[in-house]
Amino acid sequence: MDPSAHTPAPLEAAIPFELAGKRLDAVLAQLFPDYSREHLKQWLKDGRVQVNGQVPKKPSEKVLGGEAVTLVPEPKQEVSAEAQLVPLDxxxxxxxxxxxxxxxxxxxxxxxxxxxxxxxxxxxxxxxxxxxxxxxxxxxxxxxxxxxxxxxxxxxxxxxxxxxxxxQHAVERVYDAIVQGELISGGTVEKNIGRHPKDRKRMAALEVGGKPAVSHYRVVERFRGFTHVKVKLETGRTHQIRVHMASIGYPLLGDPVYGGRLRIPRGMAPEFIDVLRSFKRQALHAGVLSFTHPATGEPVRFKAPMPDDMAAIIDVLRDDLDLAQAESSGEYDEWDYDDGIEVAWVGDDGQELSWE
The missing domain is CATH 3.30.2350.10 (Pseudouridine synthase)
Incomplete structure (x- = not known):
């Protein structure tokens, strides 16, 4: 393949007079909206931007209006990975x-x-x-x-x-998670996240350093010793939900890094315990994704149902709760938990969750 085919042609534009007095980097973002501000700033530093034929000394230079701008984007880099047949849904x-x-x-x-x-x-x-x-x-x-x-x-x-x-935090991402512990109500975790000071393979919630991270969570359904929550991300740091929920004492079920020891409610049936112990991944599912379509400008929203393994855990936890309630009320002999019981997924205020 001809490498020159990947070299983009220079882009040219004239700075409108109404932008006089603005910073050059801010003006470039308006003139070339197809490129991110980070790319434009880097190209300024790399000398890929000329104003009236001269390379600007710094991004903060003020423009006068009427200048001719030439931008040479960085050549596109081919992805070195091999194309492979991998099933994609x-x-x-x-x-x-x-x-x-x-x-x-x-x-x-x-x-x-x-x-x-x-x-x-x-x-x-x-x-x-x-x-x-x-x-x-x-x-x-x-x-x-x-x-x-x-x-x-x-x-x-x-x-x-x-x-x-x-x-700009304009993409909506809502996750289903099953956490250890019985959460009473929803809330927000706002803790910086960075590399663990002792184990560089892990992330951690930090008092000093790291990057700002915000997670909002709501209770969907409460069980004995576990809670199904929905978590809405405001930021997107590495392992954010896993680290944030563990930091407040409610780690994700099955999380091999941040989950800690599995806490089994007293009196849980052995077959239920076996199902929980066999769940070897963090119980986390990105169920809702919405954003503004880059071409139409219209909002689009997508949903994906909870995977079978997490749905099976929910069923087991419901059965365990129902069995425990039946035993405590003396109705155990008349109760058959194979019949199944519909449980409405509502918030603590009794209203249907808007994130469904």
């Missing part, structure tokens, strides 16, 4: 974006210990044109054992648009 596809429902056990991006057979490899196999988009269009990641929705951009413009939305 496509929830939505159009000319600009792809929405996937990722299963447990599938890594999003190649890395140490996972060199291939990732979502990225599968994307390149099914859409070879994604070789021209950084990271094959991947905008955000999910942990290997986390299931659910993620969006992929099919063009550089769509990718920049979606990355900007993420940075």
């Amino acid at each position: 496509v929830v939505h596809e159009d000319a600009h974006v792809i929405v996937l429902n990722k299963p447990a056990g599938l890594v999003v991006h190649p890395g140490a210990g996972n060199p291939d057979n990732t979502v990225l490899n599968g994307l390149l196999y099914r859409w070879p044109e994604l070789e021209q988009v950084p990271r094959a269009g991947i905008v955000h990641r999910l942990d290997k054992e986390t299931t659910g929705l993620m969006v992929v951009a099919k063009t550089l413009q769509a990718q920049n648009h979606l990355v900007n939305q993420l940075q």
